[in-house]
Amino acid sequence: MKTRPFERLIPIEDAIGIVESKIKPIDRREKIPTDLAVYRILARDIEAHFDVPPFNRSAMDGYAVIAEDTFGAGQFDPKVLRIKGYVHAGEVTDVEIDRGECVEVATGARMPKNSDAVVVVESTEGEKDTVNIFEPVHPKENVSNAGGDIKEGEVILKDGELLDPGKIGVLASLGIGEIEVYEKPKIGILPTGDEVCPIGMPLKEGKVYDVNSHTVSALVRSNGGKANLYEIVGDRFEDAKRSIEKALENDIILLSGGSSVGERDILIDVINEIGEILFHGVQIKPGLPTLFGMIGDKPIFGMPGYPTSCLINAYVFLLPAMRKMARLPRKEYTRIKANISRRFVSTLGRTQFLTVKVQDGKAIPVFKESGAITSVSNSDGFIEIDYSVNLIEKGEEVLVNLWQ
Amino acid sequence: MKTRPFERLIPIEDAIGIVESKIKPIDRREKIPTDLAVYRILARDIEAHFDVPPFNRSAMDGYAVIAEDTFGAGQFDPKVLRIKGYVHAGEVTDVEIDRGECVEVATGARMPKNSDAVVVVESTEGEKDTVNIFEPVHPKENVSNAGGDIKEGEVILKDGELLDPGKIGVLASLGIGEIEVYEKPKIGILPTGDEVCPIGMPLKEGKVYDVNSHTVSALVRSNGGKANLYEIVGDRFEDAKRSIEKALENDIILLSGGSSVGERDILIDVINEIGEILFHGVQIKPGLPTLFGMIGDKPIFGMPGYPTSCLINAYVFLLPAMRKMARLPRKEYTRIKANISRRFVSTLGRTQFLTVKVQDGKAIPVFKESGAITSVSNSDGFIEIDYSVNLIEKGEEVLVNLWQ
Numbered sequence: 001m002k003t004r005p006f007e008r009l010i011p012i013e014d015a016i017g018i019v020e021s022k023i024k025p026i027d028r029r030e031k032i033p034t035d036l037a038v039y040r041i042l043a044r045d046i047e048a049h050f051d052v053p054p055f056n057r058s059a060m061d062g063y064a065v066i067a068e069d070t071f072g073a074g075q076f077d078p079k080v081l082r083i084k085g086y087v088h089a090g091e092v093t094d095v096e097i098d099r100g101e102c103v104e105v106a107t108g109a110r111m112p113k114n115s116d117a118v119v120v121v122e123s124t125e126g127e128k129d130t131v132n133i134f135e136p137v138h139p140k141e142n143v144s145n146a147g148g149d150i151k152e153g154e155v156i157l158k159d160g161e162l163l164d165p166g167k168i169g170v171l172a173s174l175g176i177g178e179i180e181v182y183e184k185p186k187i188g189i190l191p192t193g194d195e196v197c198p199i200g201m202p203l204k205e206g207k208v209y210d211v212n213s214h215t216v217s218a219l220v221r222s223n224g225g226k227a228n229l230y231e232i233v234g235d236r237f238e239d240a241k242r243s244i245e246k247a248l249e250n251d252i253i254l255l256s257g258g259s260s261v262g263e264r265d266i267l268i269d270v271i272n273e274i275g276e277i278l279f280h281g282v283q284i285k286p287g288l289p290t291l292f293g294m295i296g297d298k299p300i301f302g303m304p305g306y307p308t309s310c311l312i313n314a315y316v317f318l319l320p321a322m323r324k325m326a327r328l329p330r331k332e333y334t335r336i337k338a339n340i341s342r343r344f345v346s347t348l349g350r351t352q353f354l355t356v357k358v359q360d361g362k363a364i365p366v367f368k369e370s371g372a373i374t375s376v377s378n379s380d381g382f383i384e385i386d387y388s389v390n391l392i393e394k395g396e397e398v399l400v401n402l403w404q
Numbered sequence: 405m406k407t408r409p410f411e412r413l414i415p416i417e418d419a420i421g422i423v424e425s426k427i428k429p430i431d432r433r434e435k436i437p438t439d440l441a442v443y444r445i446l447a448r449d450i451e452a453h454f455d456v457p458p459f460n461r462s463a464m465d466g467y468a469v470i471a472e473d474t475f476g477a478g479q480f481d482p483k484v485l486r487i488k489g490y491v492h493a494g495e496v497t498d499v500e501i502d503r504g505e506c507v508e509v510a511t512g513a514r515m516p517k518n519s520d521a522v523v524v525v526e527s528t529e530g531e532k533d534t535v536n537i538f539e540p541v542h543p544k545e546n547v548s549n550a551g552g553d554i555k556e557g558e559v560i561l562k563d564g565e566l567l568d569p570g571k572i573g574v575l576a577s578l579g580i581g582e583i584e585v586y587e588k589p590k591i592g593i594l595p596t597g598d599e600v601c602p603i604g605m606p607l608k609e610g611k612v613y614d615v616n617s618h619t620v621s622a623l624v625r626s627n628g629g630k631a632n633l634y635e636i637v638g639d640r641f642e643d644a645k646r647s648i649e650k651a652l653e654n655d656i657i658l659l660s661g662g663s664s665v666g667e668r669d670i671l672i673d674v675i676n677e678i679g680e681i682l683f684h685g686v687q688i689k690p691g692l693p694t695l696f697g698m699i700g701d702k703p704i705f706g707m708p709g710y711p712t713s714c715l716i717n718a719y720v721f722l723l724p725a726m727r728k729m730a731r732l733p734r735k736e737y738t739r740i741k742a743n744i745s746r747r748f749v750s751t752l753g754r755t756q757f758l759t760v761k762v763q764d765g766k767a768i769p770v771f772k773e774s775g776a777i778t779s780v781s782n783s784d785g786f787i788e789i790d791y792s793v794n795l796i797e798k799g800e801e802v803l804v805n806l807w808q
Contacts, residue, residue, distance in 0.1 A: 034603065035633070038622035052777075053612055059775060090599030092610045108599045108709065108775075110610045149776035156778070164807055165622035166780035169711055172618035173777050177604030195494030195512045199438065200581030206496045206514045208457055214576035218442035218569035229439070305512065307573055332738065371463060372553035373456075373577050374560070376570035403568055404733075 009281040009288065011387070012351045016317065018278050019292055022299050023321045026251065028183040034171045037163050039224070040181040041327045046157040051147035052173045057089075058105040060142045063124055063131055064115035065102045067139040078125070078132035087112060102131060111143060118142035149173065160327055184226040185325040187318070188250030189213050190243060192233040192267065193257040193305055211307040211373055212256035216314050223319060224326040235263050241270045248298050251325060254318060257305025264289070267302060271295065283387055285350040286370040287313035306370035312353050312382070333381070333401035338363035340383075340398050348390040355379035356400055363400050379403070413685040413692065415791070416720070416755045422682050423696055423721055426703050429731045430655065432587040438575045441567050443628070444585040445731040450561040455551035456577045462491075462509040464546045467528055467535055468519035469506045471543040482529070482536035491516060506535060515547060522546035553577065564731055588630040589729040591722070592654030593617050594647060596637040596671065597661040597709055615711040615777055616660035620718050627723060628730040639667050645674045652702050655729060658722060661709025668693070671706060675699065687791055689754040690774040691717040710774040716757050716786070737785070737805035742767035744787075744802050752794040759783035760804055767804050783807070 010018075029043040058064060065081060073079040081102040085095045089108035096113030097103055103112040104126075111118075116139045123135040150156050156170055163171075163181070171179055189212075197207040199214065210232070217227035228250055233243040244267075247253045258264040268291070271277055275295030280302075282290050286309035291302030301318060303310040319331055338356075341364040346352045356363040358380045366378045381402040385392065392398065414422075433447040462468060469485060477483040485506040489499045493512035500517030501507055507516040508530075515522075520543045527539040554560050560574055567575075567585070575583055593616075601611040603618065614636070621631035632654055637647040648671075651657045662668040672695070675681055679699030684706075686694050690713035695706030705722060707714040723735055742760075745768040750756045760767040762784045770782045785806040789796065796802065 035618060035621055035625075035631075038626045050607070053775070054607065055610065059773065089597055090610050092608075108597065108612070144773060144775050149772065149778050157781075162808075163622075164781075165619045165626070165715060166777065166783065166807070168622040169615045169619040169715060169777040170781045172603050172615045173613055173711065175601070175603045175605070175607055175613045193493055193512065197579070199576050199579045201579070203454070203458065203579055204496075206459065206494050208512070209577055209579045211573045211576045214439060215569045215573040217439055218567075218572040221439075222442045222569070227439075307577065311569060311573060334736065334738065368553070369463065369548060371457070371461075371548050373570065373573040374553050377561075377568075377574045379570065403570070404566075 009283045010279050012282055012284050012316070015279055015282045015290070015292065016320065019299065019317055019321050020324065022278070022294055023324045025327045026182050026185050026325050029180050030183050031178050031180050034168060034177055034179050037171070037179050037181055038165060038168055040163050042157055042159060042161045042163055042167075043180040043182045045155050045159050046171065046174070046176070048150045048152050048154050048156050048174055050174075051152045052150040053144055053146060053148065055146050056111040057144050058107060058109045058111060058118045058142065059144045060118050060120045061107050062105060062118045062120040062142065063102040063133070064097070064105045064112050064118050065133070065137065066097065066099060066115060067117040067137050067141065069099060070117070070119060070133050070136040073133045073136045075134050078134050080130050080132055082130055083126070116140060116143070162329065182327055184224055185252060185322055186226045186228055186250040187220045187322060188228045188230060188247035188253045189216050190230045190233050190247055190253065190255050191257060192235070192255055192263055194235055196232050196257065198232070212303065212305065212310040215307065215311045215373070216254060216256065216318070219311070219314050219319065220322065223323060223331065224328045225322045235266060237266050237269060240266050241274065244270055244295070244300070245274065248295060251298065252318070252322060253295070253298060253300040254303060254314070255301065256303045256310045258302065271300060275300065283350045284313070284316065285347050285352045287316070288350070290317065292317070304370070307373040308355070308367075308375040309370040311376050316353065334404070336400050336402065337397055338400050339395050340392050341365070341394070343394045344392045346385045346390050346392065349387050351387045352385040354383045354385055356381060356383055358400055363398050413687045414683050416686055416688050419683055419686045419694070419696065420721065420724065423703070423725050424728065426682070426698055427725045427728045430586050430589050430729050433584045434587050435582050435584050438572060438581055438583050441575075441583050441585055442569060442572055444567050446561055446563060446565045446567055447584040447586045449559050449563050450575065450578070450580070452554045452556050452558045452560050452578055454578075455556045456554035457548055457550060457552065459550050460515040461548050462511060462513045462515060462522045462546065463548045464522050464524045465511050466509060466522045466524040466546065467506040467537070468501070468509045468516050468522050469537070469541065470501065470503060470519060471521040471541050471545065473503060474521070474523060474537050474540040477537045477540045479538050482538050484534050484536055486534055487530070520544060520547070566733065586731055588628055589656060589726055590630045590632055590654040591624045591726060592632045592634060592651035592657045593620050594634045594637050594651055594657065594659050595661055596639070596659055596667055598639055600636050600661065602636070616707065616709065616714040619711065619715045619777070620658060620660065620722070623715070623718050623723065624726065627727060627735065628732045629726045639670060641670050641673060644670050645678065648674055648699070648704070649678065652699060655702065656722070656726060657699070657702060657704040658707060658718070659705065660707045660714045662706065675704060675706075679704065687754045688717070688720065689751050689756045691720070692754070694721065696721070708774070711777040712759070712771075712779040713774040715780050720757065738808070740804050740806065741801055742804050743799050744796050745769070745798070747798045748796045750789045750794050750796065753791050755791045756789040758787045758789055760785065760787055762804055767802050
């Protein structure tokens with residue numbers, strides 16, 4: 001057994017920078033129902049093909065009038081107008097008014113010809129054929145103008161915008177039932193290691209269940225990516241090569257594990273043969289042996305096999321890469337201040353991601369070891385400890401990044 | 405046409421309190437693949453049915469030893485141990501060691517019988533059949549104990565927990581491929597109003613497209629609910645009653661619109677006949693005419709028909725109700741401070757939700773009118789203005805709740 005030492009550990013910022021420089025936003029588009037497009041990224045400009053609203057409409061229940069007819073109306077000196085009819089919302093009518101006339105209108109009703117304002121029903125008193133107007137209105141009062149929301153020809157949504165519920169509303173207001181969005185990036189997740197057993201199968205002596213495929217795919221799926229899970233990669237060169245080449249059908253490939261030096265070496269040999277390793281070994285804890293390279297134009301991550309190392313490194317390296325590829329904004333962690341519950345000794349020279357639980361304003365370290373998934377699952381978030389810090393005193397204030 | 409005035413507008417806090425008091429967390433469970441369970445709510449306690457890891461394993465690549473054999477080892481005074489074999493990760497072997505012996509082990513490999521520590525490969529120099537140990541280890545050093553992550557019998561996840569990627573990892577580590585979660589609450593969304601046209605259909609004279617079904621369903625779907633969209637409710641009593649009764653197959657019913665007084669009256673009559681109205685009219689802007697009631701044990705919201713009123717009220721009233729029903733934590737808005745770009749006059753006596761765009765530290769009001777969807781779609785978030793405030797001076801600091 002020969003070991004290949006890490007030639008040089010690089011700072012985490014450099015590693016993130018290298019990854020970032022290799023990631024291109026996705027260009028593939030797909031057409032999906034508008035109702036399924038929430039929080040997807042719009043893949044074209046939307047130019048309004050008609051005015052919204054399409055016509056002048058009443059903004060209130062009341063009486064459509066010629067504003068001038070109401071001037072001088074008062075509580076004790078109403079203006080009296082003749083009611084010429086009623087227009088319901090959605091109704092088409094060619095009723096029109098002249099001076100001294102009005103039409104009763106519902107909210108949303110098309111304004112009758114010649115009318116230019118609406119007196120709200122609360123400021124009126126209707127008789128049989130006439131109505132008393134107790135308050136004057138100015139022209140355009142209580143009227144929504146055609147195009148007042150969106151003007152025909154206006155570019156109302158732009159290529160690359162995130163479709164939140166309000167923007168879905170814009171698409172709906174234009175009657176657009178299907179919409180082009182950018183495809184989700186496909187992340188191929190390949191577990192490695194002879195000790196790994198797929199979940200749902202009986203666990204044999206000496207084996208452990210595959211955790212990383214499921215934590216990473218959960219992270220991918222909840223952040224706008226598509227996770228494709230693959231079978232466990234064989235530990236012979238040709239098998240590993242075949243598995244990795246097959247996974248090139250994705251936009252990003254992520255290997256987890258290769259926990260023994262021999263397996264790791266095989267993966268490195270494969271990547272070196274069909275691609276290029278850009279870094280291997282980062283000044284980070286947990287997750288030092290993280291690897292990144294390119295096979296053609298496809299980025300490939302080699303994550304440590306330990307569940308906590310793998311998941312935290314997926315948060316640190318994969319997540320920003322995938323979100324950039326998906327054209328999604330960076331994930332912003334909610335940050336809260338807390339006081340650390342006990343003295344904590346960190347590792348000088350490595351940026352540490354310390355998982356903590358937050359209780360009563362205290363940040364309680366829950367990190368057991370990199371191999372324990374409970375180091376993450378029992379935590380509410382993490383503290384990022386600079387590589388230059390080696391001690392946090394009990395009670396010191398720390399900034400906790402919450403997972404959600 | 406008769407109008408029914410609002411008898412009493414209630415404060416927004418009272419309205420939220422009434423809704424809250426009527427919402428019960430969902431009890432229905434469903435079994436789904438663990439891989440699809442991210443951010444769902446676990447519907448039973450998970451008791452570990454075996455230790456994780458299931459056996460003592462090496463935490464590093466190196467040599468499994470009897471720790472005592474290494475005591476006193478030093479850089480210039482190595483201890484020499486006889487190599488008895490190699491254990492690969494995942495391998496089953498009954499190799500055992502005696503004093504003076506060791507076994508080469510990969511990370512994750514099962515510890516050979518009698519060994520109690522691992523010397524990392526970097527602190528050794530292997531010969532053909534022997535290895536020089538340059539650093540002593542204490543017992544248990546570099547060993548992950550059986551059950552060190554999760555102990556057999558331990559309740560490791562509890563009923564009601566939110567399954568984030570780390571907790572998905574716990575399920576995977578126990579080999580659980582399918583998991584019981586609480587069902588998503590079903591929200592039945594019913595547009596009303598003769599002026600409303602379904603999207604994807606040609607728009608007739610006097611009509612506008614249905615916006616609310618799509619904004620509300622987008623909000624529902626992106627917050628852990630299931631949105632069921634219904635056809636436009638007829639404006640005759642019997643039709644409206646039939647539509648609402650059909651929608652009782654959901655957990656919450658949401659009517660949008662009924663923008664004319666006549667339609668609104670019909671909806672009120674229907675709810676009063678088959679259920680009970682708990683409030684109608686809230687001191688909120690936009691969205692004053694919001695209605696809430698119960699039909700049997702099913703909450704029903706009547707939202708204003710105007711797109712901005714409807715969507716903002718869905719954020720204010722529906723969202724907390726639905727998330728409570730779904731057993732999800734309250735939505736916490738990211739809040740940022742900004743200075744308002746211009747003097748803003750609010751409405752005394754109504755809590756106002758003012759939509760704003762945030763640019764260069766400035767909060768720019770973008771609210772046009774309640775009927776304009778662009779009042780929301782052009783905004784990054786909203787300012788909540790207390791009912792007792794009627795003026796915000798230009799440049800005053802405000803707290804913006806970001807939509808995302």
